[in-house]
Amino acid sequence: MLSPKRTKYRKAHKGRIHGLSTSGTTLNFGQFGLNALQPERITARQIEAARRAITRHMKRQGRLWIRIFPDVPVSVKAAETRMGSGKGSPEFWVARVHPGRIIFEIDGVSDTIAHEAFALAAAKLPINVKVVARQGEGA
Amino acid sequence: MANAIKLAATARDRAGKGVARETRRQGRIPCVIYGAGQAPVMISVDAAAVARDVHASNFVTKTYDIDVGGVSHHVLPRDVQFHPVSDRAIHIDFLRIDAASLINVSVPFEFKNAETSPGLKRGGALNIVHHEIEVRCRPDQIPAHITIDLAGLEINASVHLSGVSFPEGVVPHVSEKDFTIATIATPSALRGKEDGEGDGAASPAEAAKA
Known part of the structure; x- marks a missing residue:
């Protein structure tokens, strides 16, 4: 699973996800992309599950790019603990995703396979997404 | 290269996000024409007229003749901004060109x-x-x-x-x-x-x- 190699601080504020994505909104690598439509924290496990679903459906053809990285630690207090006594221990990593962010990009597969693979990946993610494709030449 | 595509536009007299949003609500795209040492002109074009073209990979290679109140501008699309979620064009930059310049x-x-x-x-x-x-x-x-x-x-x-x-x-x-x-x-x-x-x-x- 994705996680930072080292961090400056062990724990982070919860934060809020406001507004639309200002970067990573266009296809930069592949022919097809999966575009987030809602704001949400996506965990490293969800990213990994979606990645596996995509690569397995692509039958190891083509290429996959992951455009988000879970760099926010989420802490959880132990069960049955009274409130107070400080912040809990870091349990997992999340990526804060704004609407409009391209989460995955793939290339080297047909339109049908790309859509099917992204449908499988979408089922592993906590948000609504849509598939975007690089457009060809106009008339 | 094919001949320039003709496009009708209307001039905008005010700038700013409020006016731009009102323009978009009316089904038009706020645009600007600049370059060639002349003053920039704020215009808007019908979104339906360019809806298909703006998404084409070669949109910025096509020249346009934009008619603004009887004055024709020979231009090249320079930049298109898209809404990150809906993917519709929200602003277009046009660069004035003349045939001799590179x-x-x-x-x-x-x-x-x-x-x-x-x-x-x-x-x-x-x-x-x-x-x-x-x-x-x-x-x-x-x-x-x-x-x-x-x-x-x-x-x-x-x-x-x-x-x-x-x-x-x-x-x-x-x-x-x-x-x-x-x-x-x-x-x-x-x-x-x-x-x-x-x-x-x-x-x-x-x-x-x-």
């Missing part, structure tokens, strides 16, 4: 003969490193695309800038010397045979651990 423009690559490439037939993946290239040419010489021939390319073969032929009057305008445009990458199925369970496109963290 301009820089990004032209997309077109890859052909993929079916006659032995590398792709064997399951290799076409890894496009650069989707477009900036070229310098006269406005009437802007090519719709630069063609890359993939015929005869094996796995691990690559296409470099030096192997590409440009139309007459068109020269590449790049700082990188002889960059790679595309490669025929080894398919994950062949590359990962010895990996066992590894799922092909490994995540960066896993690759770092290895």
Whole structure:
């Protein structure tokens, strides 16, 4: 699973996800992309599950790019603990995703396979997404 | 290059996000025309008139004759801003051009003969490193695309800038010397045979651990 190699601080504020994505909104690598439509924290496990679903459906053809990285630690207090006594221990990593962010990009597969693979990946993610494709030449 | 496309536009008298949003609510796209040493002109165009064109990869290579209140501007689309979620165009920049001047423009690559490439037939993946290239040419010489021939390319073969032929009057305008445009990458199925369970496109963290 994705996680930072080292961090400056062990724990982070919860934060809020406001507004639309200002970067990573266009296809930069592949022919097809999966575009987030809602704001949400996506965990490293969800990213990994979606990645596996995509690569397995692509039958190891083509290429996959992951455009988000879970760099926010989420802490959880132990069960049955009274409130107070400080912040809990870091349990997992999340990526804060704004609407409009391209989460995955793939290339080297047909339109049908790309859509099917992204449908499988979408089922592993906590948000609504849509598939975007690089457009060809106009008339 | 085909003749300029005619486009009707109306002038906008006020700038700002409030006015721009009102323009968009009316089904129009706020635009600006600038360049050629003249004052910029704020205009709006009918969204339906350019809806299909703006998403085409070669939109910025087509010249337009924009009629603003009886005055015609010969322009080239310079930049398009899209809404990150709905993907509709929210603003377009047009650059005034005259036939004699040289301009820089990004032209997309077109890859052909993929079916006659032995590398792709064997399951290799076409890894496009650069989707477009900036070229310098006269406005009437802007090519719709630069063609890359993939015929005869094996796995691990690559296409470099030096192997590409440009139309007459068109020269590449790049700082990188002889960059790679595309490669025929080894398919994950062949590359990962010895990996066992590894799922092909490994995540960066896993690759770092290895």
